[in-house]
Amino acid sequence: MKLPVSWMREFVDVAAEPAAIADRLASCGFEVASIDGDVIDFEITANRPDCLSVYGLAREAATAFDVNLKPSSAAKDRPGPASIPVSIGDAGCGRYAVALAQVKVGPSPSWLADRLTAAGVRTINNVVDVTNYVMIETGHPLHAFDVGRLAGPEIRVRRARPGETLTTLDLVERKLDDTMLVIADRERAIAIAGVMGGTSSEVAGTTTHVALESAWFLPASVRSTSRRLGLKTEASARFERGADITAPVRALARALELFEQIGAGAAVGGISDVYPRPAEPRRVELRRSRVGHLLGDQVPDADIQRILGRLGFGLTPASDGWQAEVPAYRVDVSREADLIEEIGRHWGFDRIPATFPSLHSPPREMSPAVARDRMLRRVLCGAGLQETCTFTFIEHDAAAPFADGSALVEIGNPLSEKFAVLRPSLLPGLVDALVYSRRRETDDVRLFEVGAAFRPTGETTRVAWLLTGARANHWSGNTGLVDFFDAKGVAEFIGEALGRPIVARATDARPWFIPGRAADLFLADAGGGPVGSVGQLRADLIAARGLGQSGAVVGGEIDLVALAPGVIAASSRIEALPRHPSIVRDLSMFIAERLPAADVRGTIRSAAPATLVAVHEFDRYQGKGVPDGCVSLSVRLTFRDRDRTLTDAEVQRAVETIVSALAAQHGAVLRGRAE
């Protein structure tokens, strides 16, 4: 709202400079966008349509500077016989007033044109300019129809008919529907109620008589129509936020006064005013104690009365405060808290002493999921992965390969195709981030993200990671490139961090991974389906995102809700350290190449006595000296008893049993036995 200060001074005697007025009103809730000479541009919040006017801001200034507000010049009524018949056929119109005026269309006098220009309104002709002038001054939108071009003449307020069209003043043919309220003459729509007039009754040089409309429309109705048509106007902005239902006749009288003042025309007859259900004044109770309670400051009665009085509220003393009558232009005030805000605004938030809420019950614990994610981020950073934040909505083509057999969640009104669907997985975002960095001078990338992923069944929190390039980079030598086991190691590490051990089983059901280098992840000590997967990403998926030669890209993803709803105290018990030495035996054997190490481990464990405390693979070799279709697998077996020292002989017997079991179940052939 551009406010020419000289215009405002017609209503309020504030001598301060525009900059000082701007500062003062800014501290009362009217943010200043700019000051240009005499004109202050205020950002008016959606709750204050009354301040989309010179008079409304003058009232605020009168309150802020504690000076009198002069009455608007034309308060006088214009009695007389109704000039144009009006019928309201829909509750979306609460009041419709119209006056007939004989006019001589021409240019506006310069003082009027200059004020409109300063307020940011284009001048058109004296008749239209007067309607705009009154809107800027009073906040109430008016519209002038060329009566000579109306059928009747008659005004009917009704819903648009299906298929009805209207060419609006911006020369666009609008298709209307029956949710929209129109102003019509006897035959057709002539304006979209509260939004914009039509060209068919536009005031032109040949116009001799105008019907001046001053109405009140239901905010929701105007807003809905404006939105459906994608058409926002000065009028719709005021009506949809809430116009003053008591203003229409006053605004008409002001327009007629201006017509006469500038020689643009004169009223013919009186004002037709259809106002089926006059609004009752709103009364709101204001308790003295509640003011102090909510603001945290005791505002003296005199100041409460001064502030609310200047803002136009009528106060009647009551036992514990006042009964406030809310002026009709304050559509935003319906509760005690609203009145207290008015007091606070003009009393000054800065004067209210800063206090601190007292704590009289223990703070509640952090939500387990929040604690889990905070911990997991730190753990993964410590493990050498960089946290990323990628967009939640992504391209359809980026998401589709990771949909995992379910439909994608689509956005109905996306900004662009780049943000069309919600990510079904965090991996596509990480792929794009990896590609982005690889194309910008970074060869070794290790990323992770914790966040939501989306399915038609709902959202869930996940962690995903993606690695490529060297394991480490140091002048002393090459440490090798990342492979499947780096990705799997991250999964195992996450499981350990959250106290939920993870095991992997080969899968061919995750098509974004290379066959043979993909595994589903399961909780080691609970049943149930997979909680995630790891693998090496298909090169064509990486290439499709813009990186042709990538080298191995490995990664994985875990559903954190399935893995651990909260942080689980990992190993809450610590075992006493062994008091007796352990005996270690290494076995190297040829086994079938496709036999999983997990099976070998399982066989060893079931064949071994309880004194076998650890099995761990330390070498896997294929090539010279190993029969075709076989690998050489070496495992280290650790035996220990809690209560005594084991003998070589009994360990030897255990090893023999294990070796026989391996031979029997897997055809394993022992290569040799290292000491």
Added chain:
Amino acid sequence: MSLVEDLRTQFQTALASATTLAAAKAVRDEFLSRKQGRVTALLKAIGSAPAEERKTLGAQANALKQEIETAIDARETALAATAAPPGAVDVTLPGRLPLAGRRHPLTQVRERIEDIFLGMGYQIIDGPELEDDWHNFEALNMPAEHPARDMQDTLYLTTPVPAPGGRLATLLRTHTSGMQIRYMEANKPPVRIIAPGRVYRRDDIDATHTPMFTQVEGLVVDEGISLGDLKGTLNTFAERFFDKDIRTRFRPSFFPYTEPSAELDVQCQGCNGRGCGLCKHTGWIEVLGCGMVHPAVFEAVGYDANRYTGFAFGVGIERLALRLYGIDDIRMFYENDARFLRQVAL
């Protein structure tokens, strides 16, 4: 010049350029070797000199020999003292750093805010990013066709998705305020929570806007909570986040779910309040929106609006992060360029 003097000069030149132990040894050999040494040769030559000069020359040559031995010994001792011990490494080469990633700058700022409020006894909660109309709008005093809905251009789902609590989510939450409602529906006062998370608006991408950003919502509800408590709490936040001497101001504003509503500004640190490009020459930087919980919100969740009062606030993390890191393009946070991310603190 005598032969002796000549040789002394030559020795001094040779010694000067002997900066390694090997070079010093070569000089020693050149001058003192029993077979080919030049001093040895000189001493032999003295035997054929005239007898009257022999004694003087002999004394001079022996003195020179002594002098050379002393000088070379000293040089070798000095060089040996600076030589690398066996197995020495070049300690100026880069160390083998443990691999370490960094938390994303948005996470760091978020956790910094969380930690400030954790220290004031707040509980951190989370909630769904896909919301239903009730939690995102209705319960926050924004019924359908409320003009304030225009303040937040909403992204909608083509097909609704189940949300916690049994309703169907139809939209991407436009603010974290929905979590206030969810929390109050499930818990009785007193309430002292913060709710961080991603929020979504249909904003075109530019240097200051992304259609997705991060907020931290705060809510305190109890008997007797006042606007003064809001001021005290948020002043403390500003002091701990920015600087203990920072100046703040509360400007009245409008949000449908708070009454009274305010914006918190802090004095611009770029110009100490004198006005600069950073603060659009106002001297102040807008930090967050806040206010006293609207009674309609309490009614929506079944709290007694006459008994309880409360305050709420919402902080935009990206905006704070831009200021903290001194960068001017919000898009950098979502590009995840490794060169950008590795500059933030561990």
